[in-house]
Amino acid sequence: MSRNVPSLVLAERVRAGEMPAMARLISRAEIGAPEVRGALAKIYQLAGRAHVIGITGVPGSGKSTLVAKLAEKLRAKGDKVGIVAIDPSSPYSGGAILGDRIRMTDMAADPGVYIRSMATRGATGGMARAALDAVDILDVAGFDTVILETVGVGQDEVEIVRASHTTIVVSAPGLGDEIQAIKAGILEIADIHVVSKCDRSDANRTLTDLKQMLMLGLKHHPKGAWISPVIGTSSLSGAGLDDLMNAIDKHRDIAFNSEEGRARRLAIAQFRLHKTAENLLMERLNRAAAEEGAPLAARLASRAGDPYSLANELLETMPVKEHRHEQNARSKIA
Amino acid sequence: MNKMLDPKSLDRLESEVADWEKNEVAAFLKKQAERKDQFFTIGDIPLKRTYTAADIADTPVEDIGLPGRYPFTRGPYPTMYRSRNWTMRQIAGFGTGEDTNRRFKYLIAQGQTGLSTDFDMPTLMGYDSDHPMSDGEVGREGVAVDTLADMEALFDGIDLENISVSMTINPSAWILLAMYVALAKKRGLDLNKLSGTIQADILKEYMAQKEYCYPIGPSVRIVRDCITFCAENMKRYNPINLSGYHISEAGSSPLHEVAFTLANCIVYVEEVLKTGMDVDKFAPRLAFFFVSQGDFFEEVAKFRAVRRCYAKIMKERFGAKNPESMRLRFHCQTAAATLTKPQYQINVVRTAMQALSAVLGGCQSLHTNGYDEAFAIPTEDAMRMALRTQQIISDEINVTSVVDPLGGSYLVESLTNEYEKKIFEILGYVDDNGGTIKLIQEGWFQKQIADFAYETALRKQNGEKPVIGVNKFVDDGEQPGIETHPYDPSTAKRQIARLNRVRAERDEAKVQALLDQLVETAKDESKNLMPVTIELAENGASMGDIIEKLKGLWGTYRETPVF
Numbered sequence: 001m002s003r004n005v006p007s008l009v010l011a012e013r014v015r016a017g018e019m020p021a022m023a024r025l026i027s028r029a030e031i032g033a034p035e036v037r038g039a040l041a042k043i044y045q046l047a048g049r050a051h052v053i054g055i056t057g058v059p060g061s062g063k064s065t066l067v068a069k070l071a072e073k074l075r076a077k078g079d080k081v082g083i084v085a086i087d088p089s090s091p092y093s094g095g096a097i098l099g100d101r102i103r104m105t106d107m108a109a110d111p112g113v114y115i116r117s118m119a120t121r122g123a124t125g126g127m128a129r130a131a132l133d134a135v136d137i138l139d140v141a142g143f144d145t146v147i148l149e150t151v152g153v154g155q156d157e158v159e160i161v162r163a164s165h166t167t168i169v170v171s172a173p174g175l176g177d178e179i180q181a182i183k184a185g186i187l188e189i190a191d192i193h194v195v196s197k198c199d200r201s202d203a204n205r206t207l208t209d210l211k212q213m214l215m216l217g218l219k220h221h222p223k224g225a226w227i228s229p230v231i232g233t234s235s236l237s238g239a240g241l242d243d244l245m246n247a248i249d250k251h252r253d254i255a256f257n258s259e260e261g262r263a264r265r266l267a268i269a270q271f272r273l274h275k276t277a278e279n280l281l282m283e284r285l286n287r288a289a290a291e292e293g294a295p296l297a298a299r300l301a302s303r304a305g306d307p308y309s310l311a312n313e314l315l316e317t318m319p320v321k322e323h324r325h326e327q328n329a330r331s332k333i334a
Numbered sequence: 335m336n337k338m339l340d341p342k343s344l345d346r347l348e349s350e351v352a353d354w355e356k357n358e359v360a361a362f363l364k365k366q367a368e369r370k371d372q373f374f375t376i377g378d379i380p381l382k383r384t385y386t387a388a389d390i391a392d393t394p395v396e397d398i399g400l401p402g403r404y405p406f407t408r409g410p411y412p413t414m415y416r417s418r419n420w421t422m423r424q425i426a427g428f429g430t431g432e433d434t435n436r437r438f439k440y441l442i443a444q445g446q447t448g449l450s451t452d453f454d455m456p457t458l459m460g461y462d463s464d465h466p467m468s469d470g471e472v473g474r475e476g477v478a479v480d481t482l483a484d485m486e487a488l489f490d491g492i493d494l495e496n497i498s499v500s501m502t503i504n505p506s507a508w509i510l511l512a513m514y515v516a517l518a519k520k521r522g523l524d525l526n527k528l529s530g531t532i533q534a535d536i537l538k539e540y541m542a543q544k545e546y547c548y549p550i551g552p553s554v555r556i557v558r559d560c561i562t563f564c565a566e567n568m569k570r571y572n573p574i575n576l577s578g579y580h581i582s583e584a585g586s587s588p589l590h591e592v593a594f595t596l597a598n599c600i601v602y603v604e605e606v607l608k609t610g611m612d613v614d615k616f617a618p619r620l621a622f623f624f625v626s627q628g629d630f631f632e633e634v635a636k637f638r639a640v641r642r643c644y645a646k647i648m649k650e651r652f653g654a655k656n657p658e659s660m661r662l663r664f665h666c667q668t669a670a671a672t673l674t675k676p677q678y679q680i681n682v683v684r685t686a687m688q689a690l691s692a693v694l695g696g697c698q699s700l701h702t703n704g705y706d707e708a709f710a711i712p713t714e715d716a717m718r719m720a721l722r723t724q725q726i727i728s729d730e731i732n733v734t735s736v737v738d739p740l741g742g743s744y745l746v747e748s749l750t751n752e753y754e755k756k757i758f759e760i761l762g763y764v765d766d767n768g769g770t771i772k773l774i775q776e777g778w779f780q781k782q783i784a785d786f787a788y789e790t791a792l793r794k795q796n797g798e799k800p801v802i803g804v805n806k807f808v809d810d811g812e813q814p815g816i817e818t819h820p821y822d823p824s825t826a827k828r829q830i831a832r833l834n835r836v837r838a839e840r841d842e843a844k845v846q847a848l849l850d851q852l853v854e855t856a857k858d859e860s861k862n863l864m865p866v867t868i869e870l871a872e873n874g875a876s877m878g879d880i881i882e883k884l885k886g887l888w889g890t891y892r893e894t895p896v897f
Binding site for chain 2: 208212215221
């Protein structure tokens with residue numbers, strides 16, 4: 001495959017289920033060059049069939065192991081499973097921490113499983129957009145279930161996982177830092193709670209405290225609405241995994257066949273709209289800053305102006321429409 | 335062993351039941367289906383359509399037995415309420431000793447036959463009324479007791495040799511017992527004539543109610559000291575009230591309530607036996623406290639089963655010889671957690687039903703909740719109504735003329751058997767997994783309780799468990815106003831003034847010397863803490879003085895929340 005294959009052509013090959021095309025299109029989506037946008041527009045039109053499961057939890061909660069077990073179960077019932085894992089990237093290496101993925105090598109040879117790590121690279125601005133683009137690409141490539149895995153720290157990671165049909169929040173015993181989790185608002189987003197490592201005796205406390213906390217909210221729960229179950233699992237013994245699969249099936253039904261699900265999809269669309277607009281805006285702002293920012297910064301440094309007025313001046317230099325260069329690039333593809 | 339039914343009769347009965355299912359039942363079901371696919375007790379035990387002698391055919395006749403005879407399934411005494419009604423023991427406590435004393439006297443005037451004392455949070459947790467942690471809580475949800483002077487005010491003019499007094503207190507129970515003894519001695523009473531109970535069941539605190547001061551080890555030793563002291567010095571006094579009530583109110587199933595309580599009982603008995611005391615010397619004074627929940631027949635069966643299990647444990651596991659050591663006596667309280675704020679008047683009806691199952695289950699004393707207890711501690715009016723409920727059961731509806739009137743009911747006997755089986759399964763699990771204390775530390779009991787509580791909350795939420803007025807037959811209209819018990823804002827000031835007076839008047843050097851002696855006694859596990867604590871109470875030491883001093887030696891217990 002030549003390096004210069006247009007993205008639209010890649011999109012066609014993705015539709016035919018070609019793995020290498022899929023990988024390349026995801027890479028391009030990740031970089032976010034304007035050339036890929038037309039292809040992603042097409043992908044978006046075709047997507048919407050796969051069940052997207054978001055999984056999050058603090059580091060060390062056993063998410064990745066759970067994802068691997070879940071993928072096995074989904075494969076066993078014949079689903080093709082795509083996994084998009086958002087790794088917190090090291091600022092030193094600039095790459096994703098791929099150690100987690102090694103646990104999934106059992107499935108590496110299975111063509112029904114595709115695993116893709118995406119690095120957050122410190123700047124998480126475009127991450128949500130790229131990750132959701134990747135989910136769409138897998139969807140169009142014929143994956144029945146796409147698992148979106150993020151570390152439940154940082155607003156962005158939480159938001160990404162929330163943009164799935166079914167959100168699973170993993171808690172684990174013995175971490176001591178779950179207090180952080182509630183601060184980040186991660187428990188509230190769960191459609192399904194999993195307490196992992198239930199072979200350990202201190203999992204009792206985690207399950208007890210979680211249930212007692214959730215109970216407080218039950219009174220105000222709208223009648224008939226989905227109630228997030230709490231499922232204890234053990235990747236060692238396999239306990240609880242069937243319960244988890246059942247809960248996922250039930251929630252998939254809600255996600256695709258209910259008013260609650262429709263409302264959820266609308267919220268996801270709003271989120272994507274907002275994130276994509278934010279992304280475009282940031283690009284324009286960065287360009288404006290590169291072109292016009294230096295003299296403004298110099299004035300600010302010498303206290304010849306104040307931050308608010310100068311920032312407003314910078315914003316005024318921003319083009320109202322998308323950059324001409326991009327528009328050219330897009331019209332060429334079209 | 336005699337069985338309830340011989341094989342031939344059993345065969346005949348079983349074929350008749352099968353025939354009935356095939357004909358009458360099947361024909362009826364064709365016309366009208368049943369309301370649900372499966373029926374369960376509140377405690378999740380599956381229920382059959384009806385019960386027959388076949389369901390209890392294998393029960394040894396001796397297991398059902400007779401009232402007042404081993405294994406006491408049918409009651410601890412042979413004549414039960416034909417001789418003496420249960421003790422009507424409404425709990426009371428608020429404000430200072432004087433405030434609660436007035437309520438006690440009111441209740442006695444209304445026909446109450448025993449006293450039961452509720453303490454405020456600072457007293458329950460072992461803080462003096464002037465401790466920063468006590469701010470805003472003094473006398474709010476119970477009576478405040480800091481020193482012997484408060485105890486004197488609390489029982490002023492009440493004849494302690496002729497009325498039994500129960501005190502609901504746990505980590506600081508031995509101090510209250512010491513104050514009670516000091517008061518009795520001051521009045522020149524015979525300790526062996528005092529009857530009553532301190533709760534002092536610390537293990538269920540770690541499991542459910544979470545009122546504790548010290549780590550588990552020293553806490554259990556305190557309980558042991560109470561039991562052995564009473565066995566030697568207070569022949570009619572119950573040094574412990576093994577309580578399932580709080581386990582249930584924390585959300586457990588009725589089965590776990592009784593099974594976990596027996597698991598705790600086993601720990602205490604083992605601790606006392608280690609001191610070399612004979613089981614028959616102290617076991618007759620072990621007392622129990624259970625809830626009467628909402629499932630009428632299940633509750634009756636629960637009470638009968640726990641009596642049978644306890645008898646077998648004491649005889650077979652601990653080798654008791656005296657039948658009184660095997661005879662479980664219990665106080666009962668209706669289930670506060672079933673009471674509702676909406677349509678609060680109907681709480682009277684709930685409480686009446688629960689009280690009836692306690693009586694049919696053979697309780698020795700009973701507290702019926704006030705209709706206003708979902709709002710606050712009860713008013714006098716609510717307490718009078720609750721007491722009258724008991725009086726109607728004892729005097730008007732003639733359920734007290736026959737001992738164990740539900741004995742022999744196919745359903746109740748069958749549930750009793752089921753409960754016994756399941757209780758011993760749980761106790762077996764606890765034994766096999768390192769014992770009660772280890773499983774408390776691992777949070778196993780706590781998780782079982784939380785699981786059932788969560789299930790129940792889900793069932794209420796989705797309407798599977800009806801709660802009238804809350805998720806069924808809801809009244810949309812304005813609810814009539816309710817007058818709740820007022821909190822007197824001068825309580826803390828009055829209470830702290832007395833505490834300061836006691837501190838100013840006492841011999842400080844003597845108190846300090848006794849506190850040092852207390853620490854020395856505590857260091858030697860073979861010694862009993864009671865005598866020096868009684869001396870401390872007599873010399874004006876406060877509860878806070880004693881608790882804080884021992885925290886220096888033993889430290890505290892903390893359960894940091896996971897979330």
